Amino acid sequence: MPGHTDQTLRPFLWRAARMFADTEIVSRTHAGVSRYDYATYEDRTARLANALDSIGIERGERVGTFCWNHHRHFETYFGVPSSGAQLHTINPLLPDEHVQYIVSNAEDRIVFVDPSLAETLADAAADDPDSFASVAQFVVMGDAEAVPDVSLDPLTDYESFVGDESTEYDWPLLSGDQPAGMCYTSGTTGQPKGVEYTQEMLWAHTMATITPQGLDIDAGDVVMPVVPMFHVNAWGMPFTTTAVGAKHVYPGPSPDPADLAGLIEAEEVTLTAGVPTVWIGLLEYLEEEEADLSSLERIVIGGSAAPKSMIERFDDLGIEVAHAWGMTEMSPIGSVAHLKPGMESWDAGDRYGKRAKQGLMVPGLEFQVIDDDGEEVPWNGEDFGELWIRGPWVTTEYYERPEANEEDFHEGWLKTGDVVTVDPEGYIQIVDRAKDVIKSGGEWISSVELENELMAHDDVAEATVIGVPHERWQERPVAFVVPGEGADRDSLGDELLEGIEAEYPKWWRPDDVLFIDEVPKTATGKFDKKVLREEYGDSFVEGRVPEEAAPESD
Numbered sequence: 048m049p050g051h052t053d054q055t056l057r058p059f060l061w062r063a064a065r066m067f068a069d070t071e072i073v074s075r076t077h078a079g080v081s082r083y084d085y086a087t088y089e090d091r092t093a094r095l096a097n098a099l100d101s102i103g104i105e106r107g108e109r110v111g112t113f114c115w116n117h118h119r120h121f122e123t124y125f126g127v128p129s130s131g132a133q134l135h136t137i138n139p140l141l142p143d144e145h146v147q148y149i150v151s152n153a154e155d156r157i158v159f160v161d162p163s164l165a166e167t168l169a170d171a172a173a174d175d176p177d178s179f180a181s182v183a184q185f186v187v188m189g190d191a192e193a194v195p196d197v198s199l200d201p202l203t204d205y206e207s208f209v210g211d212e213s214t215e216y217d218w219p220l221l222s223g224d225q226p227a228g229m230c231y232t233s234g235t236t237g238q239p240k241g242v243e244y245t246q247e248m249l250w251a252h253t254m255a256t257i258t259p260q261g262l263d264i265d266a267g268d269v270v271m272p273v274v275p276m277f278h279v280n281a282w283g284m285p286f287t288t289t290a291v292g293a294k295h296v297y298p299g300p301s302p303d304p305a306d307l308a309g310l311i312e313a314e315e316v317t318l319t320a321g322v323p324t325v326w327i328g329l330l331e332y333l334e335e336e337e338a339d340l341s342s343l344e345r346i347v348i349g350g351s352a353a354p355k356s357m358i359e360r361f362d363d364l365g366i367e368v369a370h371a372w373g374m375t376e377m378s379p380i381g382s383v384a385h386l387k388p389g390m391e392s393w394d395a396g397d398r399y400g401k402r403a404k405q406g407l408m409v410p411g412l413e414f415q416v417i418d419d420d421g422e423e424v425p426w427n428g429e430d431f432g433e434l435w436i437r438g439p440w441v442t443t444e445y446y447e448r449p450e451a452n453e454e455d456f457h458e459g460w461l462k463t464g465d466v467v468t469v470d471p472e473g474y475i476q477i478v479d480r481a482k483d484v485i486k487s488g489g490e491w492i493s494s495v496e497l498e499n500e501l502m503a504h505d506d507v508a509e510a511t512v513i514g515v516p517h518e519r520w521q522e523r524p525v526a527f528v529v530p531g532e533g534a535d536r537d538s539l540g541d542e543l544l545e546g547i548e549a550e551y552p553k554w555w556r557p558d559d560v561l562f563i564d565e566v567p568k569t570a571t572g573k574f575d576k577k578v579l580r581e582e583y584g585d586s587f588v589e590g591r592v593p594e595e596a597a598p599e600s601d
């Protein structure tokens with residue numbers, strides 16, 4: 048259709064900067080609280096877009112970020128994709144080897160990095176310079192004083208980078224299929240897989256999640272995403288918040304519960320979002336300290352299952368929990384556990400039962416649940432199978448990973464790897480995971496990588512790692528090891544854990560190493576982790592170590 052424009056991000060900011068010009072964007076930073084309005088924000092995104100042009104970033108080229116949640120990171124959210132480049136948010140908590148793979152696979156041309164993360168990035172780059180060969184510029188998120196003494200080259204600071212540029216920018220009319228964002232998922236065996244978000248995927252996700260059936264965001268909200276901006280665009284909240292013209296609050300680097308409570312109170316936050324671990328911390332803090340959270344109306348909890356008890360406790364504080372499920376592959380939101388009309392009058396047990404499920408699909412998505420025989424399971428709340436999903440903001444492929452595409456997609460459906468039931472009212476509930484990974488505090492740990500590391504030790508005959516339930520972190524890794532003949536059990540546990548610590552981030556270290564005589568196997572000879580989970584999982588929930596397999600190390 049002549050003159051027709053595609054679904055892109057730019058009009059969201061165009062509207063906010065004109066109709067909500069005075070609405071604030073507030074950010075906690077190392078240097079104190081930053082505060083400006085949408086009008087200034089738009090000027091700064093234009094400066095950034097001009098700066099990217101000045102150093103020759105072309106349409107479709109990737110711009111990496113290695114940052115926490117703050118206003119400068121948010122400037123890349125519109126400045127990069129609306130200029131035609133592709134915003135690639137990199138998770139700074141990943142092992143170096145994954146960061147190296149991701150930067151080289153994405154061929155990032157420039158990387159924005161927080162002062163507190165610059166050393167981590169510099170170490171990864173120094174360890175494998177080839178993987179950073181595409182990077183022509185590093186930019187520290189701050190002013191000249193914020194630039195640390197690290198070996199990233201060439202290195203400048205953000206304020207100098209954008210400083211002399213014009214606040215006018217001729218924003219291009221982009222096509223809907225222009226790649227706008229990118230995020231790698233580690234919820235997988237093998238190397239992380241890249242998911243690209245086109246302009247129209249982000250537009251569709253924004254429009255769907257604004258609605259009451261999604262996250263229900265409006266101009267009067269004050270939105271604080273605690274979920275990191277490197278996790279699928281902070282669940283899209285910077286886009287939704289802008290689309291409705293609401294106030295943004297960014298909690299900055301590594302916020303603790305006192306920081307969060309302080310920001311909620313000072314900025315009158317109405318809506319926040321993050322993984323359960325964050326809210327356990329806040330609830331504990333509230334037991335000890337006084338805080339006025341009366342502005343807070345809703346918390347979106349996702350990434351891992353929100354426990355029923357957490358939903359109840361926030362209800363008691365007058366704060367509604369919206370339990371949401373999603374995936375990197377889905378931009379990310381899929382379902383939210385809102386009650387249907389009439390359910391409000393159900394007794395508390397039944398209501399909480401529904402709200403603790405992963406919920407109802409957001410309008411725009413379709414799903415089916417497929418059992419081991421390839422048949423769709425009935426919606427009876429009991430039969431289970433793998434959740435397959437499709438829709439405008441669901442990817443249909445991974446970036447340059449044909450083997451994974453073959454495995455994880457079927458005729459346009461994404462096979463999620465989540466094993467679910469669906470009840471007669473249409474609420475999905477995750478009952479198991481088909482993928483061999485562990486999610487701890489919202490971050491993935493690869494059991495396969497840990498197993499390979501353990502089995503590389505001469506005194507290990509067999510080893511396997513399972514995720515066991517954990518109250519604070521939802522899941523933690525525990526290693527089961529069959530020692531080789533003559534192995535010194537007294538020292539082996541410590542040695543294995545030290546080996547893992549040397550190679551991987553601290554939080555990958557298994558909580559326990561248990562020695563067993565044999566790893567249970569399936570009929571086809573594969574490790575049968577289900578048996579171990581059934582045998583030992585509950586013992587860990589109760590915080591006790593089974594006597595018959597007492598850890599040789601802690």
Ligand code: AMP
Nearest residue numbers: 232234349350351352371372373374375
């Ligand atoms: P990610 O791609 O890192 O966002 O992880 C997506 C995966 O996290 C899903 O496939 C689920 O296994 C898990 N997940 C996300 N949200 C929830 C939730 N509300 N309850 C249980 N698991 C969840």
